[in-house]
Amino acid sequence: MEFGKIISSFKSKKGNTVVFRYPKEDDFSSIWQFAKALAREDTFIELNQEPTEEEERKWFDDMITKVTKGESIYLCALVNGVFAGNVHVEKGRYRRRHVGHMGISLLAPYRDEGIGSVLMQTAIDEAKTRGLRLLTLTCFENNPRALHVYEKLGFQNVGVIPGDLAYKGDYIGSIHMYLPLA
Numbered sequence: 425m426e427f428g429k430i431i432s433s434f435k436s437k438k439g440n441t442v443v444f445r446y447p448k449e450d451d452f453s454s455i456w457q458f459a460k461a462l463a464r465e466d467t468f469i470e471l472n473q474e475p476t477e478e479e480e481r482k483w484f485d486d487m488i489t490k491v492t493k494g495e496s497i498y499l500c501a502l503v504n505g506v507f508a509g510n511v512h513v514e515k516g517r518y519r520r521r522h523v524g525h526m527g528i529s530l531l532a533p534y535r536d537e538g539i540g541s542v543l544m545q546t547a548i549d550e551a552k553t554r555g556l557r558l559l560t561l562t563c564f565e566n567n568p569r570a571l572h573v574y575e576k577l578g579f580q581n582v583g584v585i586p587g588d589l590a591y592k593g594d595y596i597g598s599i600h601m602y603l604p605l606a
Contacts, residue, residue: 431499432546436537443502444546447488451500454507456480462529468564468591469529490514497550501530501543508534511547513559522557541573548577548603557606564589565597579603 428448436442447455460474475483490496494515501509509530516523526547530540551559563570565584575581579601587595 431550432542434542436503436534436539438537440503440534440537441505442537442539442542444499444543445502447491447498447500449488451507452481452484455484455500455510458507458510458529458531461531465532467529467532468567468570469527487512494554497524497547497554499543499547499550501534501539503534503539509539509543511543513547513551513556515554515556522555524551524554524556524559526551526559526561535569541576544573544577548605552605557604559603559605561601563599563601564591565599566591571599574601577603 426446428445430443430445433441433443456475456477459480462469463474487496487498491498496515497511497513499511500507501511503509509528511526511528513524513526515521516525526544528540528544528547530543548559559579561574561579563574580603582600582602584597584599586597588598589596
């Protein structure tokens with residue numbers, strides 16, 4: 425992985441310039457602001473409060489280490505030069521080194537432009553080049569937009585764990601999905 429390497433660029437459905445690239449060390453501040461914005465949005469992610477700078481720095485340093493060692497894929501999505509989203513694929517360990525667990529986040533102003541679908545497909549393609557044979561992900565069961573995107577990309581629903589996620593004072597099921605790559 426080459427820090428800052430651009431993987432792809434295109435125009436979104438709304439005409440915005442979108443760039444997907446690997447992270448750089450100086451992305452920390454943008455990624456921290458992004459994480460805080462997602463937490464304030466209280467969207468369908470497990471992060472439910474704004475991370476402190478110390479928490480985010482530890483996460484960021486761990487992410488850079490894992491990406492450098494080839495244990496993780498992390499792509500930044502920039503829209504008109506603004507950090508707007510990310511996707512990551514975390515490789516499994518031991519007998520699961522051929523499996524990657526995927527997650528994606530995109531700020532609200534950049535949704536419904538086709539960015540999320542292209543970002544997911546880009547990560548899937550990167551995972552294939554790394555020799556992964558299977559991708560998994562989990563999704564809040566009350567997030568039909570995300571489920572639609574995942575199914576459109578070929579992910580298959582394995583089942584729901586009821587009440588697995590605490591969300592806005594309630595307990596929501598998590599849907600587990602997989603995509604064979606080989």
